[in-house]
Amino acid sequence: MKYKMIVLDMDDTLLTSDNEILPSTKEALLKAQQLGVKVVLASGRPTGGMMDAALQLQLDKFDSFIISYNGAAIYDMANARFVEKTYVDSTQFKEIVAFLRNENIMALSYKDNKIYYEGTSEYEHVEGELTGLEMVKTTDLLKMIQTDVPKVMGVGNIDHISKLNNKLNGKFGEQIHATTSKPFFLExxxxxxxxxxxxxxxxxxxxxxxxxxxxxxxxxxxKDMLEVVGLGVAMGNATDTIKSVADIITLDHNEDGIYKIIDEYIINKHK
Known part of the structure; x- marks a missing residue:
């Protein structure tokens, strides 16, 4: 199979525990693009929190895209514009925040390239640290944001988030999809x-x-991204669920796991 595209999650996949791209990974991804293979970043992160990595990998020069907010927005790097947005409407936003308040879970969402949140959690600053975006605490998230939003996130105790995730089983009502991106994030x-x-x-x-x-x-x-593609690769640090649906398990995000696969399946095929 001649692969034409590489799609990468960011946190704990493309990025190491230090929030950096390994030199070997960057080299392999640039080489793949020079060979005509598109590289796309697909993350739960907000768009602004993906830009640094996208520019490091020169996605703008290779006419590529980033998929942000778990897919709620697609951004064309070459032309610096959104080509698609699929948001949570304001009514659903209110229902989700009410649910999180009832569960005593910190709620956050996004507006004007900033992260707004209400409540507290031991993990409350993680999203800001990961994305590099300013976090703004508010006493009433619904007064601060009164528009449709790309996504809403609950931030809480790992056991509590796990129980809620199992209870929701992927759905919040008929119009909302729910999932976890980190053990303490319910999206x-x-x-x-x-x-x-x-x-x-x-x-x-x-x-x-x-x-x-x-x-x-x-x-x-x-999960569904790895299921839908020709070759789904789980990082060595992946959850058991992701490892079970992947075609291949590679080294973890702090090692040369991405380089190893790209070198074998793309670069060596062009020699």
Whole structure:
């Protein structure tokens, strides 16, 4: 199989524990693009929190894209514009926040490239540290944000988040999809949004089949993405769920796991 696209989750996949891209990974991804293979970043992160990595990998020069908010937005790097947005509407936003308040879970969402949140959690600053975006604490998230939002996130105790995730079983009502990206993050998105759904839909515009894609991931929000592509790769640090659906398990995100797969399946095929 001649692969035409590489899709990468960011946190704990593309990025190390120090929030950096390994030199070997960067070298392999740049080489793949020089060989004509598209590289796409697909993350639960907000768009602004993906830009640094996207620019390091020169996605703008190679006419590529980033899929942010778990698929709620697709951003064209070359033309610096959004090509698709699929958001949680304001009514659903209010219902999710009410649910999180009832569960005594910190709630956060996004507006004007900032992260707004209400409540407290031992993990409350993680999203800001990961994305580099300013976090703004508010006493009433619904007064601060009164528009549709790309996603809503609950941040809480790992056991509590796990129980809620199991209880919701992927759904919050009829219009909202729920999943975890980290053990302490419970994410709510439009039901038409997931990395796998958006990727499959978007590829129709790029003349690329899902079978021609290699995708890398580590967390439960990567599950349908790894299932839909030709070669789904779980990082060595991935959850058991992700390892069970992957075609291959590589080294973890602090090692040369991504380099190893790209070198074998793409670079060596062009020699």
């Amino acid at each position: 709510f998105m439009n039901k038409d949004v997931s990395k796998g759904k958006v990727l499959a839909r978007f590829l129709q515009h790029l003349n690329i089949n899902t079978e021609e894609i290699i995708a890398f991931g580590d967390s439960n929000n990567d």
